[in-house]
Amino acid sequence: MVHRRGGVASPERLRIPCQRADRHKRFAVHNGSIQYLKGIGPQKAAILKSDAGISTIEDLLYYRPRRYIDRSTFKLIRDCFVNDVVTVFGVIRRVARSGKRKKFLEVEIDDGSDTISGIFFGGIQYFERIFKTGEHVLFSGKIDFYRKKQIVHPDFDFVDHEYTITSINTGRIVPLYPSTEKLKQSGFDSRGFRRILRIALEFYLDSIADPFDSDFLKRLDLIPLRDAIVSMHFPETLEATEKARRRLAFNELFFLQYYLCISKRHVQEENRAGRPAYSSKLFDEFLSRVPFQLTDDQKTAIDEIRRDLENPYPMNRLLQGDVGSGKTVVAIAASLLVNGRNEQVALMAPTEVLATQHYETCTALCPPGVNVQLLTGSVSKAEKELLYRQIAEGEVNIVIGTHALIQEPVSFQALGLVIIDEQHRFGVKQRATLRGKGTSPDLLIMTATPIPRSLSLTIYGDLDISYIKTKPQNRLPIETLAFKESRRTGIYNSVNKYVSEGRQVYYILPLIEESEKSDLLSAVETYHHLQETVFPHLRVALLHGKMPAEEKDAIMKKFKERDIDILVATTVVEVGIDVPNASVIIIEHPERFGLSQLHQLRGRIGRGEHQSFCILIYSDSISAESKQRIEIVTRTDDGFVIAEEDLRFRGAGEIMGEKQHGHTGLEFTDLSSDLNLIMTARAEAASIVNAMESIDTVIDALKDNEKADVILQGIRKKRILSLLS
Numbered sequence: 001m002v003h004r005r006g007g008v009a010s011p012e013r014l015r016i017p018c019q020r021a022d023r024h025k026r027f028a029v030h031n032g033s034i035q036y037l038k039g040i041g042p043q044k045a046a047i048l049k050s051d052a053g054i055s056t057i058e059d060l061l062y063y064r065p066r067r068y069i070d071r072s073t074f075k076l077i078r079d080c081f082v083n084d085v086v087t088v089f090g091v092i093r094r095v096a097r098s099g100k101r102k103k104f105l106e107v108e109i110d111d112g113s114d115t116i117s118g119i120f121f122g123g124i125q126y127f128e129r130i131f132k133t134g135e136h137v138l139f140s141g142k143i144d145f146y147r148k149k150q151i152v153h154p155d156f157d158f159v160d161h162e163y164t165i166t167s168i169n170t171g172r173i174v175p176l177y178p179s180t181e182k183l184k185q186s187g188f189d190s191r192g193f194r195r196i197l198r199i200a201l202e203f204y205l206d207s208i209a210d211p212f213d214s215d216f217l218k219r220l221d222l223i224p225l226r227d228a229i230v231s232m233h234f235p236e237t238l239e240a241t242e243k244a245r246r247r248l249a250f251n252e253l254f255f256l257q258y259y260l261c262i263s264k265r266h267v268q269e270e271n272r273a274g275r276p277a278y279s280s281k282l283f284d285e286f287l288s289r290v291p292f293q294l295t296d297d298q299k300t301a302i303d304e305i306r307r308d309l310e311n312p313y314p315m316n317r318l319l320q321g322d323v324g325s326g327k328t329v330v331a332i333a334a335s336l337l338v339n340g341r342n343e344q345v346a347l348m349a350p351t352e353v354l355a356t357q358h359y360e361t362c363t364a365l366c367p368p369g370v371n372v373q374l375l376t377g378s379v380s381k382a383e384k385e386l387l388y389r390q391i392a393e394g395e396v397n398i399v400i401g402t403h404a405l406i407q408e409p410v411s412f413q414a415l416g417l418v419i420i421d422e423q424h425r426f427g428v429k430q431r432a433t434l435r436g437k438g439t440s441p442d443l444l445i446m447t448a449t450p451i452p453r454s455l456s457l458t459i460y461g462d463l464d465i466s467y468i469k470t471k472p473q474n475r476l477p478i479e480t481l482a483f484k485e486s487r488r489t490g491i492y493n494s495v496n497k498y499v500s501e502g503r504q505v506y507y508i509l510p511l512i513e514e515s516e517k518s519d520l521l522s523a524v525e526t527y528h529h530l531q532e533t534v535f536p537h538l539r540v541a542l543l544h545g546k547m548p549a550e551e552k553d554a555i556m557k558k559f560k561e562r563d564i565d566i567l568v569a570t571t572v573v574e575v576g577i578d579v580p581n582a583s584v585i586i587i588e589h590p591e592r593f594g595l596s597q598l599h600q601l602r603g604r605i606g607r608g609e610h611q612s613f614c615i616l617i618y619s620d621s622i623s624a625e626s627k628q629r630i631e632i633v634t635r636t637d638d639g640f641v642i643a644e645e646d647l648r649f650r651g652a653g654e655i656m657g658e659k660q661h662g663h664t665g666l667e668f669t670d671l672s673s674d675l676n677l678i679m680t681a682r683a684e685a686a687s688i689v690n691a692m693e694s695i696d697t698v699i700d701a702l703k704d705n706e707k708a709d710v711i712l713q714g715i716r717k718k719r720i721l722s723l724l725s
Contacts, residue, residue, distance in 0.1 A: 032056040038199050044186055051180045052188070057204050060197065061229055062248075064667055065175030068241055072172050077114035080143050087140040088116060095131045097124065106150075107131045109139065116149040118156065140174070155191060173235045197233045205230070211251070220680060222247045246677065249668040253458070253681035256666070260461035261682075261689040267462075268313040269695070278309060278341035285367035286336050290329065292472060298326050301466040305334045308442065308464070309341075315417075315442035318460050320450060321468035322639035323603025324475060327446050328361050330468065331419050334444055335362075339370060339397045343416025343441075347400045348434055350422050352376045352549070353556045357578055358421065359400045366398070375401035375410070378550070384409075406433040417442045448603070449596060450639035452647045454671040457678050469640060478606040480634045482590070482616040491586065491615055492534055498584050498613075499538055499565045506585040506604055507568045510592040526588070527568040535566060543569040571597065573604055580608030590616040590633070591626035595646035598633050625649070648672045 034054055035045030048054040054063060075086045090109030098106040105127050107118040118139050120127045131137070137158055141151035155174070177193040188196075210217075210225040217224060223231070223243050231244035287294075294302075301319060308315035321327040335345040347362075349355040359374040366372055373396045375387055384404075390396045394413030399405065415438025435441055445463065456465055483491060495505055507530065511522040523544050531540040541564045543555050552572065559567050560579050567573070567582075571593070585605050590598055598616075605612040616630055632645050669678070689695070 032058055034060055037196060037203075039196065044188075047182060047186045048188065051183050052178070057200055060200050061204070061208075061233075062667070063177065063193065063197075064232065066178050067176050068235070068238060069174050069176065070238065077109075077111050077116045077149065079113075080116065080149060082143050082145050084143045085141065086143060087138060089136070089138050090116070092131055092133050092135050092137055095128065095133060097128075105131075107137075109137060114149070116143075116151065118154045119150050119152045121153070173238055173241070175233055175235075194233070201230060201233070220250070220684075222250055225251070245668050245670075246674075249666070249670070249674060250677055250681055251668075252666055253669055253674075253678055254685055256458060257461055257678075257682045257685035258689065261686050262695055264316070264462045265689055265695055267316060268311075276341045278337050280337070280340060282336040282340050282367055282370060283333060286333060286365060289365055289367065292474065294329065295326065295468070295470045295472060297321075297468040297470045298330055301330045301468055302333045304464070304466050305330070305444070306337060309334075309337055314440045315444065316463050317444050318456070318463040318465045319444060319446045319468070320456070320465060321446070321448060322450055322471065323448050323600060324607055325468040325471050327421075327448065327468060328358060329365070330466075331358075331421075331444065331446060332362055332365055335398050335417060335419070336366065336370070338417040338442065341416065343414045344391070344394065344396065344412050345398045345417045345419065346405055346412070346415060346434060346437070347398065347419040347421065348405050349400070349402060351553065352378060352402055353553045353560075354421065355400055355402050362398060362400060370397050371395060372398045372400065375399055375404050377402060377404055378553075379404070403430065406430055406437075410437065412437050414438070415441045417444065419444045419446065421446045422448065449600060450643040452640075452643050452671065454675045454678050455647065457675075457682060458666065458669070458671070461682065467640075469638070474609075475606060476609075476611055478602055478612045478614050478637060480602065480614040480616070480637070482618060482630050482634050485617060485619055488617065491617065494613075494615075495535070495566070495584065495586070496538075499535075502581070503584060503610060504559065504562065504564065504579065504582040505566045506573060506582060506601075507566055508573070508585060508587045508601055509568070509570060510589050511570070523568055523570050530566060530568060538565040539563065540566045540568060543567055543572055545570055545572045571601065573601070578607050579604070581610075583608060583610045583612040584615065585613075586615045586617065588617050590618055590630055591622045595629055595632060595642045595649065596639070599637075599639050599642045602633070602637070603639075644672075 033045065034040055034048055034056055035042050037057065037060070040048070045055075048060075052063065054060050069085075073087065074089055075084070077088050077090065080086050080088065088109070088111060090111035092107060093110045093115065094106070094108040096106055098104055103121065105120040105124045107120070107127070108115055109118070116139070118141075135158060137156055139151055139154040139156050141154035144150050144152055174190075175194065176190045179189050179193070183189070183192075186192075205226060208226050208229060212222070212225075214224075225247065228244040228247035231240040232248065235241045235244065305315065305317060308317060319327055319330060321330075331347065335347070338345050347355075347358060349358055355376055356374060359372065362372050371390075373387055373390070375384070375391075379387070387396070387399075388409050388411075391399055392411045392413060404410070418435045418438070418441050420434075420443075435443060451459070499505065507526065509523045509526055523542060527540060527542040531538075541555055541559070543552060547555075555564070555567070556573075558564050559582070562581060582605050585601060587593070587598065587601060593601070602614045605614065616633070618626070618630060622630075629645075629649060632642065636642065671678075
């Protein structure tokens with residue numbers, strides 16, 4: 001139980017883990033270490049830890065199968081044919097070495113209808129010891145034929161003639177587990193995992209205490225935790241595996257959301273008393289200066305931010321906007337509202353070019369008297385020293401920059417709002433460092449990558465979210481076309497036409513240099529080919545991620561200033577500057593990109609007055625799935641629709657990527673289909689946290705365990721609560 005001062009913090013249906021003296025004696029002695037499980041020992045335990053991440057009994061019980069195969073249907077041997085995957089039952093009639101030089105062991109069984117042989121090439125002495133004539137056995141595997149019916153290295157179980165055993169390898173739904181070569185050599189293939197899991201469940205099943213009572217589980221249509229653990233490893237039916245997955249997914253979702261709700265409430269309870277209310281004078285002047293009409297989504301986002309600023313606790317808001325939807329305008333509006341309470345704003349962008357673009361937009365739209373400054377690595381030392389002093393003395397209202405903003409010399413007189421653009425380009429520590437330069441400043445995170453709702457509720461569950469889906473009215477829709485490589489000459493002719501009319505072109509490729517292992521066109525190779533052979537009369541430049549930052553910024557600046565006609569690039573331009581004159585983007589091998597990435601690349605164009613075209617060039621040999629993905633991109637320009645499709649195709653881990661978040665930490669949740677489960681877990685966790693009169697005890701517990709990040713990992717990993725308590 002988690003207690004608050006003067007009473008119980010949460011209902012009986014939830015038993016949050018805490019330290020107790022009366023641990024189960026098995027865990028008091030060995031702390032649940034996997035090495036003390038029968039047949040493991042220190043050496044095998046070390047391999048399980050290094051190759052499977054299994055250190056404890058709990059880790060083992062939550063080691064999720066990669067898939068299941070159905071061996072529950074028996075067939076008569078006479079009805080088995082080549083390539084059938086079957087389970088058969090029979091009496092062992094003969095055990096003998098066969099082949100030239102007796103290289104394999106043949107175990108022949110008979111079920112009364114026919115005979116079949118199990119063929120074993122390795123471990124012959126071991127198999128000679130365990131297979132005895134007259135015993136009953138189950139064989140499962142793929143039927144082969146060499147002079148007679150046979151199964152090479154069948155999975156097997158011994159039974160008595162009345163089948164009175166609990167089979168773990170045949171005659172049932174059988175799980176297959178992830179296993180490295182090192183694990184297999186140590187006996188931990190799928191059969192080995194099934195063996196030690198049976199032992200673990202036999203000894204420790206009673207130690208699994210469900211954190212939720214039966215009424216709670218019945219209301220949410222969830223099976224008990226013990227049933228879920230058993231069904232994950234030894235299911236009676238395939239339907240049982242899905243019920244188990246759903247229950248285990250709810251557990252990890254609930255405790256993640258519980259943590260996020262506690263964290264959010266903790267931030268809200270850090271009262272921001274004494275800060276003045278904002279004046280809307282600057283904001284009103286800004287609205288009168290904007291040379292276009294704000295979209296409904298922009299107005300809604302600004303209203304949500306205004307309400308946040310009126311709260312007594314800091315804003316924590318994620319602003320999701322599709323490419324070209326006008327997030328910068330919303331950020332400027334938020335900045336001026338904060339300036340209206342005599343506080344400063346810091347906006348951090350991932351590149352100098354992007355920071356400069358924000359600076360130019362901000363200076364053009366801000367009312368007179370608002371001091372906007374740019375701080376990047378290329379600013380001279382003397383200019384930096386002057387800026388440091390002006391920022392520290394409060395003379396600068398809005399400072400826009402790159403990583404230079406988080407350098408030690410930068411200090412603020414009154415930092416009231418931190419804005420992070422393209423937040424996934426920055427690490428957690430970098431964001432925290434900038435926010436730490438103020439006293440609980442408001443936080444606005446912006447991303448141009450639409451995030452599926454299920455993913456945003458888990459990754460950004462402690463943030464409020466605003467969406468900008470509609471684009472400015474003056475934007476022409478981008479026409480997206482897909483062509484086979486045989487149409488390349490016609491595409492080149494179109495490029496010549498558009499460049500002759502004054503337009504510019506992006507030419508995107510997935511690789512930097514030619515690889516012997518790939519037939520994909522490389523950016524370097526394509527650059528030379530286009531410049532020297534196809535477009536010798538045009539100005540062609542190359543841009544890729546291995547270039548120094550200064551060189552990349554210089555090239556993008558030249559492209560924006562129309563000194564380059566065709567920019568051959570990798571995905572380094574996926575998030576880039578606004579070049580209204582670029583109206584064509586050509587993407588080679590679109591099947592090599594994710595859907596959201598293709599959409600981000602497409603967003604580099606369509607920002608000017610001219611009709612823009614996105615041209616995808618694909619090979620004849622791409623898969624049906626790749627063709628389907630290309631068709632989605634050509635059919636819709638809605639980034640949120642594309643993000644959901646991308647999640648369905650690739651999964652959350654690939655979408656987030658190593659630079660952004662890596663894996664979500666959710667082992668059982670299917671983010672492409674579990675949105676309702678996520679929302680249910682979120683609602684249940686929120687109801688408990690909101691019912692607490694105080695969260696001081698919980699926060700103290702988090703601090704006692706080396707801060708919240710350790711607890712969060714514990715919530716994700718330590719899911720059997722009795723093993724924590």
